[in-house]
Amino acid sequence: MAAEDSGNAADQRSKRRRQRLTRLLAIAVILAVFGFIFPSIASYSAAWNDVSAMTAAWILALIGVTVLNLFTGWWFITTCLPGLSLPRAAAMNLSSTAVANTVPGGGAIALGVSYSMTSAWGFSTEEFTLYTLVSGLWSQFAKFGTPAVALLALSAVGRPSSQLVLATILGTGVFLAALGAVIWALHSENFMAVLGRFAQRAATKVMGWFHRSGPKDLEEAFLEFKHLAAKLIKTRGWLMSVSTLTSDLTGWFVQLACLRSVGVTAGEVSWEKSFAGYALIRLLTTIPVTPGGLGITEVGLTAYLAAGLGTGATDRIAAAILLSRALTFVVPIPIGAVNFAAWRWLRSKDGAASPGDAETERLMQAGVEGDPPKE
Template sequence: MSNTVVGGAAIALGLTYGMNSSWGFSRSRTSVSLLVSGLWNNFAKLGLPVVALVLLAFAGQPSAGRLLAGVAGVAGLVAVLGALALLLRSRDGAARLGTFSGRVASAVLRPFGRPAVQSWDRATVKFRDRTVLLLRARWHWITLATLVSHVSLFVVLLLALRFVGVSSDQVGWIEALAVFAFARLLTAIPFTPGGLGVIELALITGLSAAGGARAQVAAGVLTFRALTYVLPIPLGLATYVFWRRNRSWRREPNTAPRTELVPETA
């Protein structure tokens, strides 16, 4: 959904809540999973340019644009980590954040004749507690899964480039990683659905500047995007149809099995 229409990420978010609810998961459990996975995904997007910059520095090939991407990654990573630390540092801090957020939300809703929101402080504390439990127990697996996701995308790009004839003498894997990291950093801001057009432009421009023949680079990038952007669309549609038709996995709301990471009853 997020790959096909403007604002698709918001629609996909609602669909995720709907699917998880149909399997018995509460909204709070879904919120925790979405927040943590989203944060770790952005950690990778922000941190990858830093890794690429370090590798380029050792290879003796840094440039002004790559330095800028690395600095932007460091700044964004520090900002996100700081916000996460403020949320998770203490229950009182989470409660204050929830109260403030509730006041802002109520002020936004007031002109539309909607009632003020209630109990956001308690909800934020509960959200914080569950997030802390999850990260303490599973942070390493979450990190590993995130790294595998991003590295596998880069491997697909590198193989696509080699398949169409862009050799390592033209564009080395470190240079390809730097361009890929910068392109992924751009997707942190959803300019277009799935970064359509933005990623292609960034990859083709960057890889061509690194030494690849523009026609071959374009072919490799389009092959990469066909595999990682176009192919998931029909697969996603098929899984959506399966979810709508399959009833054997359905549960009543908030009846999913409890675990040691979800001690509450709601």
């Protein structure tokens, strides 16, 4: 038993080291990008001059398209979690986004924040789990499928780049494979039963390490989950698909509006090339090197869109990309932080508590201390 406990402690130390190395790598990438790589492509001061020269009309237009982008994201959430209102979807999305973009181990903690809020609103663990799985799948499907749409757009007006063709082939392959796996899993009772039995054995073994009994009847739970997922996709699959596509398009609208607002003409960057760059970078950032692709997105988009153009156009493109990232990545952070702080304060004032509150507190503590969340 002592040897087993020692092995578990060694595993935990190894996980902590890997997590710290991952964080250090992300910080190093961000510092290298914004401190060295990006300045070698464009001038920060020139980019700022382009942004500060925007007209009032363009500023209002950017505010409008940013709000639209947020709204469509909230709408997508409501399609994946039936019964959730749009205001609550906005509160949950802004709060989890603020945490994910700023707190160490943000992805897991953001999930805890969302769970805490939905459980307080009366949603069950099963409903939240289903929402998390389905919304995650649909978001990934969109990322892998978007390059194909961009390829069609570019093919209609000109010759697409070899990078886009390669990305389309890879993305479409992954998309079709994942879609096929999901369809098969939702139609196969045997597969879900086997998966449930495997999860039962794994959970029992892991909980045994901590001298606790594992969950019971996971096979039945997996089969029930399959039926719930199939029902949700059958009744709302088309709506989830439309809302996902709309959310993706409005994210690109922000980028295109930023390009035009700082003076980047259609002759320098067409809407087709802008969309292709948007699709390529979304596919690239499916590998989570930094939070939200911070640094990688800015350099990748600027380099792709400015290829073959002069210094002045490159500086304007850099200004547009930095501005669009500020509107989509930075703006939700302070709003979400205030929203989440107010929500927690009201919860503590009312003396109410939900199962998710303890989980969120544990995840936040783990993130601050540098410990990985315990499974």
